[in-house]
Amino acid sequence: VIHRLAVVGVGLLGGSVAKAARARGIAREILGVGRDLARLAPALRDGVLDRATTDLREGVAGADVVVLGTPVLTLARLLEDVWAAAPDHAVITDVGSTKLAIVEAAAALARRRPLQFVGSHPMAGSEQSGYAVARTDLFEGATVVVTPTDLTSPPAAKAVTGFWESLGARVVTLDPAGHDRAVAMISHLPHLVAYALVDAVGRDMPSALELVARGFKDTTRIAASDPRVWQEIFLANRPALRGALAGFRRSLADLEALVESGDAGGLVDTLGQIRDRREALR
Amino acid sequence: VIHRLAVVGVGLLGGSVAKAARARGIAREILGVGRDLARLAPALRDGVLDRATTDLREGVAGADVVVLGTPVLTLARLLEDVWAAAPDHAVITDVGSTKLAIVEAAAALARRRPLQFVGSHPMAGSEQSGYAVARTDLFEGATVVVTPTDLTSPPAAKAVTGFWESLGARVVTLDPAGHDRAVAMISHLPHLVAYALVDAVGRDMPSALELVARGFKDTTRIAASDPRVWQEIFLANRPALRGALAGFRRSLADLEALVESGDAGGLVDTLGQIRDRREALR
Numbered sequence: 001v002i003h004r005l006a007v008v009g010v011g012l013l014g015g016s017v018a019k020a021a022r023a024r025g026i027a028r029e030i031l032g033v034g035r036d037l038a039r040l041a042p043a044l045r046d047g048v049l050d051r052a053t054t055d056l057r058e059g060v061a062g063a064d065v066v067v068l069g070t071p072v073l074t075l076a077r078l079l080e081d082v083w084a085a086a087p088d089h090a091v092i093t094d095v096g097s098t099k100l101a102i103v104e105a106a107a108a109l110a111r112r113r114p115l116q117f118v119g120s121h122p123m124a125g126s127e128q129s130g131y132a133v134a135r136t137d138l139f140e141g142a143t144v145v146v147t148p149t150d151l152t153s154p155p156a157a158k159a160v161t162g163f164w165e166s167l168g169a170r171v172v173t174l175d176p177a178g179h180d181r182a183v184a185m186i187s188h189l190p191h192l193v194a195y196a197l198v199d200a201v202g203r204d205m206p207s208a209l210e211l212v213a214r215g216f217k218d219t220t221r222i223a224a225s226d227p228r229v230w231q232e233i234f235l236a237n238r239p240a241l242r243g244a245l246a247g248f249r250r251s252l253a254d255l256e257a258l259v260e261s262g263d264a265g266g267l268v269d270t271l272g273q274i275r276d277r278r279e280a281l282r
Numbered sequence: 283v284i285h286r287l288a289v290v291g292v293g294l295l296g297g298s299v300a301k302a303a304r305a306r307g308i309a310r311e312i313l314g315v316g317r318d319l320a321r322l323a324p325a326l327r328d329g330v331l332d333r334a335t336t337d338l339r340e341g342v343a344g345a346d347v348v349v350l351g352t353p354v355l356t357l358a359r360l361l362e363d364v365w366a367a368a369p370d371h372a373v374i375t376d377v378g379s380t381k382l383a384i385v386e387a388a389a390a391l392a393r394r395r396p397l398q399f400v401g402s403h404p405m406a407g408s409e410q411s412g413y414a415v416a417r418t419d420l421f422e423g424a425t426v427v428v429t430p431t432d433l434t435s436p437p438a439a440k441a442v443t444g445f446w447e448s449l450g451a452r453v454v455t456l457d458p459a460g461h462d463r464a465v466a467m468i469s470h471l472p473h474l475v476a477y478a479l480v481d482a483v484g485r486d487m488p489s490a491l492e493l494v495a496r497g498f499k500d501t502t503r504i505a506a507s508d509p510r511v512w513q514e515i516f517l518a519n520r521p522a523l524r525g526a527l528a529g530f531r532r533s534l535a536d537l538e539a540l541v542e543s544g545d546a547g548g549l550v551d552t553l554g555q556i557r558d559r560r561e562a563l564r
Contacts (some may be wrong), residue, residue, distance in 0.1 A: 123495035143493055172493060182490035185483045190501040192541075193475055195553060196534040198560045201467045204529040208464035211425050211454060212563055213405035218500045219472040223560040227553035234541045234549065245538060247486040252478040256527060259474075259516045267516065271509035274477045277484045278505040281494055 002027040006063035008056060008078060010034055010043050012126055013095040014069020015134025018048045020167040023136045033059035043131055057085035065163060068094035073232040076105050083109045091159045092117045097183060098237040099147045099176040107151055116156035119147040119176060120164065121183065127225040140168035147176040184240035189248055191230055194223040284309040288345035290338065290360060292316055292325050294408055295377040296351020297416025300330045302449040305418045315341035325413055339367035347445060350376035355514045358387050365391045373441045374399045379465060380519045381429045381458040389433055398438035401429040401458060402446065409507040422450035429458040466522035471530055473512055476505040
């Protein structure tokens with residue numbers, strides 16, 4: 001059992017970590033760190049947090065497990081304070097959408113002080129954000145990618161894996177660069193594409209937006225995501241996003257060429273193969 | 283009230299027309315036409331159809347209202363038989379996803395015999411198909427685009443508009459070419475993009491499909507649609523789809539350029555404007 005769990009950034013993901021940890025009794029004490037005490041008040045009232053502070057160093061000082069729940073670019077800034085204040089035995093993880101930069105930043109800090117950081121990415125985000133939408137069951141059945149490296153101690157990797165499993169998640173282990181390429185394909189690219197779809201209709205034929213049905217709404221739901229969060233993710237994962245976009249453009253061009261060729265049989269076959277792949281998703 | 287409603291093609295849309303018409307009591311008799319009597323049996327058993335036939339001419343012979351519920355390319359083939367057999371006072375409509383071709387085909391036939399055809403497109407499709415997924419409430423609150431032209435008699439336009447409204451739909455009137463451009467943007471383009479997203483991940487990094495969460499699934503749900511239906515739609519609406527793709531590529535390139543420029547402020551602003559547009563959808 002964890003003596004003290006510190007959750008830094010008590011929003012959708014951090015708040016759900018705290019809620020799930022409380023509901024499942026996996027931490028004796030849960031402490032929340034935020035920029036604004038008023039925004040931590042609901043979690044205190046809910047009994048999800050035992051204590052709240054705006055002082056990051058104070059918040060992580062006695063923690064066995066530190067979960068950084070802030071957006072990706074904020075993470076790097078916080079890491080130095082976490083490193084200065086967390087106890088020697090602490091295991092630190094995060095919930096950021098890209099992993100290479102944060103893992104490298106942690107590795108650089110670990111050369112000065114050998115704290116254990118293991119990157120995590122719960123594939124359980126939402127276009128909504130904030131503690132108000134945090135859920136006790138957010139991680140139940142969700143996939144969490146954990147990204148240990150050669151520098152990670154096996155007990156730390158095991159602790160972080162066990163932590164997410166204890167919240168009900170299925171853990172998949174990837175190296176940080178492989179994670180970033182994978183999420184560029186399955187998350188960052190679809191977000192950019194959804195934004196582009198809404199933008200294209202809005203620019204070329206805004207009146208058509210009066211007619212949209214479930215298909216357009218589902219396809220572009222993630223274009224309602226927080227612009228600040230996604231600006232950070234797109235910038236943080238630029239090289240992998242560039243590669244994902246190239247693959248997407250090739251696939252789109254191949255499909256358009258098939259449409260333009262008028263090859264009905266070839267088009268049915270190709271769409272059928274893609275449909276089968278889509279239907280095979282777990 | 284309609285004396286006899288003939289529904290040609292009793293699948294998701296045609297079946298839902300029959301179910302809604304029955305439930306709302308807007309037709310004394312509902313007759314279904316299909317290629318295979320066995321596939322019409324469930325609708326007869328449900329009491330949704332009073333009669334069923336595989337003979338199109340027989341089916342439309344005594345009908346006041348004929349609804350063509352078959353895929354777009356099949357429609358054109360059926361139209362000649364409908365024209366030969368429907369009574370003089372019949373009003374004919376369809377549920378096809380493109381309108382210019384069918385409306386022009388009907389106009390050509392009307393030069394020989396002045397029957398009234400008014401194109402319709404209920405924006406209430408699904409990636410599923412067949413009578414088994416037809417629903418009494420499919421059109422409740424849904425948008426149906428109706429596409430009269432200069433050749434349409436006002437009473438026929440009014441009859442078709444009234445028909446859909448009596449099933450609970452909101453009717454929007456557009457000219458056929460404007461309809462085809464609008465649905466190319468909000469339906470056909472998103473479908474092609476969804477197919478391309480699944481294809482790109484499948485070709486470049488199939489292992490990433492193990493990690494997908496709700497974002498990818500929602501964005502690509504429509505890639506599980508029937509390949510035969512979509513092959514027909516893509517081919518039938520090629521010119522408008524080409525234009526929609528050009529606009530989408532421009533929007534995607536603009537977003538990528540903003541990401542590559544590293545202009546965080548500009549990126550937040552642009553994503554924020556798109557998010558607002560997405561959130562304004564009814």
